[in-house]
Amino acid sequence: MKLETxxxxxxxxxxxxxxxxxxxxxxxxxxxxxxxxxxxxLAHAQPGMLxxxxxxxxxxxxxxxxxxxPAVIFTCGRKPEASVIAEAEEExxxxxxxxxxxxxAAGKLWQAGLHE
Amino acid sequence: xxxxxPIDSMVSAGDARKxxxxxxxxxxxxxxxxxxxxxxxxxxxxSLREIQKLMKRHKISGVPIQLGTKLLGxxxxxxxxxxxxxxxxxxxxxxxxxxxxxxIRDHFSLVRAVAExxxxxxxxxxxxxxxxxxxxxxxRGDITNCLMHQLEKRAEEAIAFEAAALAxxxxxxxxxxxxIRAPVRTxxxxxxxxxxxxxxxxxxxxxxxxxxxxxxAIVAYEAETNIIIHSLGGEITxxxxxxxxxxxxxxxxxxxxxxxxxMQEGWSTAGRLPRELGFGAGMGLPNMKKCSDVFEIKSGNxxxxxxxxxxxxxxxAGTL
Numbered sequence: 001m002k003l004e005t006x007x008x009x010x011x012x013x014x015x016x017x018x019x020x021x022x023x024x025x026x027x028x029x030x031x032x033x034x035x036x037x038x039x040x041x042l043a044h045a046q047p048g049m050l051x052x053x054x055x056x057x058x059x060x061x062x063x064x065x066x067x068x069x070p071a072v073i074f075t076c077g078r079k080p081e082a083s084v085i086a087e088a089e090e091e092x093x094x095x096x097x098x099x100x101x102x103x104x105a106a107g108k109l110w111q112a113g114l115h116e
Numbered sequence: 117x118x119x120x121x122p123i124d125s126m127v128s129a130g131d132a133r134k135x136x137x138x139x140x141x142x143x144x145x146x147x148x149x150x151x152x153x154x155x156x157x158x159x160x161x162x163s164l165r166e167i168q169k170l171m172k173r174h175k176i177s178g179v180p181i182q183l184g185t186k187l188l189g190x191x192x193x194x195x196x197x198x199x200x201x202x203x204x205x206x207x208x209x210x211x212x213x214x215x216x217x218x219x220i221r222d223h224f225s226l227v228r229a230v231a232e233x234x235x236x237x238x239x240x241x242x243x244x245x246x247x248x249x250x251x252x253x254x255x256r257g258d259i260t261n262c263l264m265h266q267l268e269k270r271a272e273e274a275i276a277f278e279a280a281a282l283a284x285x286x287x288x289x290x291x292x293x294x295x296i297r298a299p300v301r302t303x304x305x306x307x308x309x310x311x312x313x314x315x316x317x318x319x320x321x322x323x324x325x326x327x328x329x330x331x332x333a334i335v336a337y338e339a340e341t342n343i344i345i346h347s348l349g350g351e352i353t354x355x356x357x358x359x360x361x362x363x364x365x366x367x368x369x370x371x372x373x374x375x376x377x378x379m380q381e382g383w384s385t386a387g388r389l390p391r392e393l394g395f396g397a398g399m400g401l402p403n404m405k406k407c408s409d410v411f412e413i414k415s416g417n418x419x420x421x422x423x424x425x426x427x428x429x430x431x432x433a434g435t436l
Contacts, residue, residue: 036394037395037399038395039338039403042338057393062312066334082221083221086221087223090225
């Protein structure tokens, strides 16, 4: 899935009512990992995945950068502070937010074909 | 929480490395590290003449005009010169100030600040924090001064470190290969990932394989968070060898009571705050071990903890 936040969002992200928070140009996303535990993401997520979490602390950006995760979606409408968004932009990481719960978002992402 | 910059010691620093340090600093340092603070401001009802005196007294070239916490505009030395030339130096600031001022955020990196100066062509920016409060003023001169100051400081640290290293471990050239040496403070959750970030940058500059880079960064990240969450403070050093990245984390205690237990996935002694922030999964040490080709840990109740990890540059360890 090609993600270009400045242009139109891909159908997969429209399905979960995602809104981009960063002005990052584009990212290639393959698959998704869901966890709110940072070490778990470091251990089990694969580079290139979309990461869904309710954590909005700046360490999310550090972990995503460490693991080469190009995009993070915050669920339950949770939004990080402006400084976290700025840091993500500097790291070239796309941040998105969805009003859905993690469970609902996961279901819709799968349905929309993100697992393929 | 404006942390003292971590110590980087480029021990075998040739000219090429020095340029790299300057480049790294531009990314590492934030606007808040370089800006003049607190900001010298004036009220909309102050006259330009009063503002001119203010500039002279504080040796500054621009004064933000503020009412309460609201930034209304800015009066610059150019405005004062024009006012003197055209005879309206006794006008009030609100009549002559530039409005719709473009500000810059205190958490921006200096490289971004430089880009903003180039883009807008201004001589200065009022600096605001994430709550839009005016916290300082940044000029190009502030950036230069801050960089020079930091470079000087790091050069002194590098020289001192080199001297100490040579004295204490003569013949051991490991000390010469140390690329990062950084203190890690207990409870400083906001700084988690700083060492790891720098390590990724250093390894990228050296053209090291992405998988090795990622594994070394994970080891450094987990080491940092362990020191922040569990210890009373410590230090991380990273050395890059021709065939491996060596990461050593040490702290000043209180030690791990049962190392075997700590090595089990899911076992954690982290408190409520770190858990709320997503730490304390009980996977830190196992993650470090999985990412390492050589992994050693020495600890005990009431002792310092030493974690030694080696990530080989060629043969891959785990599949992380």
